[in-house]
Amino acid sequence: MQLFSLAKHYTEGMIFQRNRDILIEGEALVPSEISASLGDDTACITAEAGHFSIKLPKREADCGLVLTIKACSGETKQTIKLAEIYIGEVWFACGQSNMEWPLHDTDEYRQNPVINANSDLRFYTVGRITMAESPDFIANDRDWNFNEDYGWAGCDEENVIDFSAVGYHFAHTLYEALGVPVGVINCNVGGSSIFSWMPKNAVTPDIASFWADNPGVLYNNMLERLSAFPARGMLWYQGETNAGNESGKVYAAALEALVGNMKDRQQYHDFAFNYVQIAPFGDSGFPHWATVNDQMRKFFLHHPDYAMITIGDIGCYTDIHPQRKGPIGERLAYGAMHRYYDLSHEFTGPIAEKAIRWGDEIHISFIHAAGLHQRLADSGRFELVYDDGTIKEATPIIRDNAVYLPLPEGPTPEYVRYEFVTYAQVGLYNKYGYPASLFELRVV
Numbered sequence: 001m002q003l004f005s006l007a008k009h010y011t012e013g014m015i016f017q018r019n020r021d022i023l024i025e026g027e028a029l030v031p032s033e034i035s036a037s038l039g040d041d042t043a044c045i046t047a048e049a050g051h052f053s054i055k056l057p058k059r060e061a062d063c064g065l066v067l068t069i070k071a072c073s074g075e076t077k078q079t080i081k082l083a084e085i086y087i088g089e090v091w092f093a094c095g096q097s098n099m100e101w102p103l104h105d106t107d108e109y110r111q112n113p114v115i116n117a118n119s120d121l122r123f124y125t126v127g128r129i130t131m132a133e134s135p136d137f138i139a140n141d142r143d144w145n146f147n148e149d150y151g152w153a154g155c156d157e158e159n160v161i162d163f164s165a166v167g168y169h170f171a172h173t174l175y176e177a178l179g180v181p182v183g184v185i186n187c188n189v190g191g192s193s194i195f196s197w198m199p200k201n202a203v204t205p206d207i208a209s210f211w212a213d214n215p216g217v218l219y220n221n222m223l224e225r226l227s228a229f230p231a232r233g234m235l236w237y238q239g240e241t242n243a244g245n246e247s248g249k250v251y252a253a254a255l256e257a258l259v260g261n262m263k264d265r266q267q268y269h270d271f272a273f274n275y276v277q278i279a280p281f282g283d284s285g286f287p288h289w290a291t292v293n294d295q296m297r298k299f300f301l302h303h304p305d306y307a308m309i310t311i312g313d314i315g316c317y318t319d320i321h322p323q324r325k326g327p328i329g330e331r332l333a334y335g336a337m338h339r340y341y342d343l344s345h346e347f348t349g350p351i352a353e354k355a356i357r358w359g360d361e362i363h364i365s366f367i368h369a370a371g372l373h374q375r376l377a378d379s380g381r382f383e384l385v386y387d388d389g390t391i392k393e394a395t396p397i398i399r400d401n402a403v404y405l406p407l408p409e410g411p412t413p414e415y416v417r418y419e420f421v422t423y424a425q426v427g428l429y430n431k432y433g434y435p436a437s438l439f440e441l442r443v444v
Helices: 105-111 165-178 205-211 219-228 246-266 289-302 328-338
Strands: 005-006 015-017 020-026 032-038 041-047 051-054 061-073 076-095 119-127 150-155 181-188 233-237 272-276 307-309 352-358 362-365 382-385 391-394 396-401 403-405 414-419 440-441
Touching: 005 061, 020 061, 032 051, 032 076, 041 051, 076 119, 076 165, 076 219, 105 165, 150 165, 150 440, 165 233, 165 328, 181 219, 205 246, 233 246, 233 328, 246 272, 246 289, 246 391, 246 440, 272 328, 289 352, 289 440, 307 328, 352 414, 352 440, 382 403
Parallel strands: 015 076, 076 181, 076 233, 119 181, 233 272, 272 307
Antiparallel strands: 005 020, 020 051, 032 041, 032 061, 061 076, 119 150, 352 362, 362 403, 382 391, 382 414, 396 403, 414 440
């Protein structure tokens, strides 16, 4: 007689987050005494029929452990043993098709189709559901793309070519820096809206109407059941869908709801969040593309402990899916190193903070702007926007890691904008080779 079952993601070869409680979850089919042991650590509970959870003490990085779960109900007993358990760094990789995009369909893999086997890299893909209004762009013949999870597996040719390319490059880069096992939980659906990835109780009044159009379907069916599984943080690459409609104007508020819910589920105040701006793209059918990127910039300024990645150097005019995913995964890893692992490493480009009128100039200050310089033939288009709707182009002067815009005679402009278009051609870079974010700033 079966007394209990474990949640789907508890399998041989799985990885737990180091220095977090070891959480074991499952379903008790009848009232039972249930115990869990990992190494020398053991915990026991009395479980009623239904969901149960057991916590074991935090552990440092390790591998080759055995997790044993035992249950007893009267004379009936059941034991499950899971071998090859890893302890290391665990990250969620979530979003839409650019996070979903498989390794085999990238420039990096086409140029060098060699995968170095590494069992310390652990990958898990949550079974995707498809939505009639948001088709899965990356559908292939792997069963786990549709409703069935593809369980924990190490890094080899068979396991990773269909895995998230961004997630793969992130894990590889982070592993090289830390030297501990790294796991990535791949949970994404092409064409999805940010509002599909949050529950109703996370929704605030300013985003409620947009959430009602996508009422948490992917959170409820994919992410929720893993959202309490202890992890270091979340990688987020999404926004293209919201750039196509009015919801792009409240993207920062949507990010607040998304991250707030994950922190509540994780119950760790230092749950990390690394995210990617959307790349330049030439399709005019996304009227709020620049707005979404600027909303991301504003969110980053409010949350300096997170890591936002600029990718203005990676876009393609004719393809919403940049084929170079390696630099994106690497920059996300550099952001993790810098923010959460005490390894100083620049990870993003210049981010505009303020625009202040100083005499006959506007002074624009930046963060992440060491060695600010013009890389392309020009630095990109700066615009002065006046309260009567007039727009005038401005010629920038770069000095002391800031930009100065000489003002024509007349009133002070209300806003200053930089490459505030869908296909931004960013020419401003820092000394680390990362492109600036586009922006719109009110002049003060």
